[in-house]
Amino acid sequence: MDTEQLADRIVAGDRRALARAITLVESSRADHRDRAVALIEALRAKTGKQAVRIGLSGTPGVGKSTFIESFGMMLLGRGLRVAVLAVDPSSARSGGSILGDKTRMERLSRERDAFIRPSPSRSHLGGVARRTREAVALCEAAGFDVVLIETVGVGQSETVVAEMSDIFVLLLAPAGGDELQGVKRGIMEMADLILVNKADGELKATATRTQADYAGALRLLRKRPQDPEGFPKAICVSALQEDGLERAWDEMRTLVDWRRETGHFDARRAAQARYWFGQEVRQALLAQLETGAARARMDELAEDVAGGRMTPTVAAQEMLDGLRGA
Amino acid sequence: MDTEQLADRIVAGDRRALARAITLVESSRADHRDRAVALIEALRAKTGKQAVRIGLSGTPGVGKSTFIESFGMMLLGRGLRVAVLAVDPSSARSGGSILGDKTRMERLSRERDAFIRPSPSRSHLGGVARRTREAVALCEAAGFDVVLIETVGVGQSETVVAEMSDIFVLLLAPAGGDELQGVKRGIMEMADLILVNKADGELKATATRTQADYAGALRLLRKRPQDPEGFPKAICVSALQEDGLERAWDEMRTLVDWRRETGHFDARRAAQARYWFGQEVRQALLAQLETGAARARMDELAEDVAGGRMTPTVAAQEMLDGLRGA
Numbered sequence: 110m111d112t113e114q115l116a117d118r119i120v121a122g123d124r125r126a127l128a129r130a131i132t133l134v135e136s137s138r139a140d141h142r143d144r145a146v147a148l149i150e151a152l153r154a155k156t157g158k159q160a161v162r163i164g165l166s167g168t169p170g171v172g173k174s175t176f177i178e179s180f181g182m183m184l185l186g187r188g189l190r191v192a193v194l195a196v197d198p199s200s201a202r203s204g205g206s207i208l209g210d211k212t213r214m215e216r217l218s219r220e221r222d223a224f225i226r227p228s229p230s231r232s233h234l235g236g237v238a239r240r241t242r243e244a245v246a247l248c249e250a251a252g253f254d255v256v257l258i259e260t261v262g263v264g265q266s267e268t269v270v271a272e273m274s275d276i277f278v279l280l281l282a283p284a285g286g287d288e289l290q291g292v293k294r295g296i297m298e299m300a301d302l303i304l305v306n307k308a309d310g311e312l313k314a315t316a317t318r319t320q321a322d323y324a325g326a327l328r329l330l331r332k333r334p335q336d337p338e339g340f341p342k343a344i345c346v347s348a349l350q351e352d353g354l355e356r357a358w359d360e361m362r363t364l365v366d367w368r369r370e371t372g373h374f375d376a377r378r379a380a381q382a383r384y385w386f387g388q389e390v391r392q393a394l395l396a397q398l399e400t401g402a403a404r405a406r407m408d409e410l411a412e413d414v415a416g417g418r419m420t421p422t423v424a425a426q427e428m429l430d431g432l433r434g435a
Numbered sequence: 436m437d438t439e440q441l442a443d444r445i446v447a448g449d450r451r452a453l454a455r456a457i458t459l460v461e462s463s464r465a466d467h468r469d470r471a472v473a474l475i476e477a478l479r480a481k482t483g484k485q486a487v488r489i490g491l492s493g494t495p496g497v498g499k500s501t502f503i504e505s506f507g508m509m510l511l512g513r514g515l516r517v518a519v520l521a522v523d524p525s526s527a528r529s530g531g532s533i534l535g536d537k538t539r540m541e542r543l544s545r546e547r548d549a550f551i552r553p554s555p556s557r558s559h560l561g562g563v564a565r566r567t568r569e570a571v572a573l574c575e576a577a578g579f580d581v582v583l584i585e586t587v588g589v590g591q592s593e594t595v596v597a598e599m600s601d602i603f604v605l606l607l608a609p610a611g612g613d614e615l616q617g618v619k620r621g622i623m624e625m626a627d628l629i630l631v632n633k634a635d636g637e638l639k640a641t642a643t644r645t646q647a648d649y650a651g652a653l654r655l656l657r658k659r660p661q662d663p664e665g666f667p668k669a670i671c672v673s674a675l676q677e678d679g680l681e682r683a684w685d686e687m688r689t690l691v692d693w694r695r696e697t698g699h700f701d702a703r704r705a706a707q708a709r710y711w712f713g714q715e716v717r718q719a720l721l722a723q724l725e726t727g728a729a730r731a732r733m734d735e736l737a738e739d740v741a742g743g744r745m746t747p748t749v750a751a752q753e754m755l756d757g758l759r760g761a
Binding site: 146239246386410414 | 472475476479565568569572705706708709711712713714715716717719720721724733736737740741742743746747748749750751752754755758
């Protein structure tokens with residue numbers, strides 16, 4: 110199947126074609142990479158559709174899988190098509206993937222209008238970021254209405270996800286007041302919506318208190334121009350009892366609609382595109398030091414520097430002259 | 436004065452020549468840069484002397500200036516020549532320098548065998564790092580026995596200083612047990628010696644408790660191969676009463692002697708040289724994006740990407756092709 114055909118099938122909503130395209134995007138083989146770039150370029154022309162890209166972060170134990178399953182089923186019930194992607198920089202280390210087992214979202218994975226894709230095992234967060242960004246574009250071209258991009262709160266992965274989402278949602282578990290400080294200020298400032306999960310049974314009262322604590326903390330943050338009155342917001346949900354999910358979606362829609370009307374939606378996507386362009390250029394520039402003759406020359410010069418035969422500055426100049434001459 | 440003459444005067448211990456050379460090293464003018472590189476290269480051949488490079492970090496209020504003055508005077512009393520340099524990434528912002536006012540170390544600055552140099556006002560930590568590294572090399576060539584590299588604990592500046600020091604010393608003030616957590620784990624792991632200052636008068640008992648707390652915390656860290664038995668260590672000093680300074684220097688010497696004998700001293704310097712070489716190459720590669728035609732092309736492509744006329748990936752490829760063709 111050539112690139113053109115693959116693109117057509119994706120636009121027609123063929124999930125197997127989509128899965129195949131994402132595999133292409135994940136490959137590090139040069140010929141695959143070329144095809145992937147051509148495919149995304151072909152799709153960019155074919156579709157102007159915008160999905161709502163929702164970034165979702167939550168540490169293990171907050172009930173993220175259950176939430177995505179319940180939330181996804183609710184969206185399907187409203188006639189929306191839902192794709193779920195994951196950014197998990199730890200998956201390379203652990204050998205597995207946070208979404209590796211589709212039984213984690215058993216109901217959702219059986220639905221025709223849902224698409225679930227585990228995180229690829231790539232050690233480099235930059236590689237995971239590009240693959241996920243491209244997979245989002247593919248899902249959008251395939252006509253999904255909502256693309257959920259899931260991450261565990263590890264290192265920089267939340268920033269990566271926020272930089273490719275229209276809205277960023279933080280899923281939390283009910284907890285005592287002390288644990289409020291466990292959420293880093295930077296993450297709080299990225300959140301558009303905080304969902305306190307497990308607001309059911311014995312934990313209901315704790316969840317309500319936690320929600321109030323975070324609502325208070327959010328009020329202390331500086332008002333952002335991209336937010337309508339009342340946002341960022343903290344609300345309670347119960348993924349298990351499928352409670353509060355409709356309201357969560359209504360809040361997200363309110364936010365997205367407001368941002369679309371005021372131009373913040375497009376401005377954010379434009380800023381994100383600029384950001385990823387800069388990141389790709391910088392990463393590619395640095396990557397040339399890691400392979401082939403450049404790598405060998407780096408090692409050679411590093412030995413001269415370590416042995417005191419050359420200063421770091423002179424060696425760096427030699428290296429750069431060599432790169433320019435190559 | 437040509438480079439050769441300047442190098443000779445520096446080796447002869449001429450402090451004005453040294454000050455002039457550091458000014459050269461701090462300049463961003465291309466011809467100054469060329470001369471600075473040539474000068475350091477010339478000096479590398481002229482002297483094989485190694486100073487003890489001591490990195491010293493402490494937040495404002497711990498009595499860093501008083502400590503450096505007292506400690507420096509004590510070293511002079513032992514017949515050692517002492518240079519003091521500073522890495523202060525905030526100095527560009529605040530407009531001043533943590534060492535700008537030599538009256539801060541009035542006694543030391545009047546001594547013939549001491550040399551004090553304030554932090555340059557450069558906004559970029561990379562630039563400050565290179566300048567300081569080169570200034571350390573100049574001080575070493577000028578025959579100083581001890582080079583103190585001072586920093587406030589802001590952002591990455593501690594890492595920068597640790598990466599150019601033979602030993603890294605953390606200066607702390609007496610404080611309640613709660614504040615122990617204020618020192619980040621990463622900083623604790625870099626420290627070879629913790630000095631709890633102000634162990635005098637009313638604060639003496641608190642200082643002793645603080646010292647015991649940190650000694651306990653250090654024992655919990657994993658033993659590092661570069662440490663003799665008992666290190667890293669926490670001790671009390673009083674810069675004001677000039678108490679414990681000799682012991683601090685004895686501890687530092689014990690550490691340095693042990694590392695020299697076991698090869699860790701040279702291994703660390705070699706690793707640092709490799710590190711700075713890599714940093715310089717990477718910084719220079721990325722810096723080419725910030726000027727001239729490349730900068731203009733980046734802006735142009737970023738606009739195409741933001742406007743949806745090109746994907747970040749395709750734009751990045753175009754940019755890199757352009758750089759290679761240039």
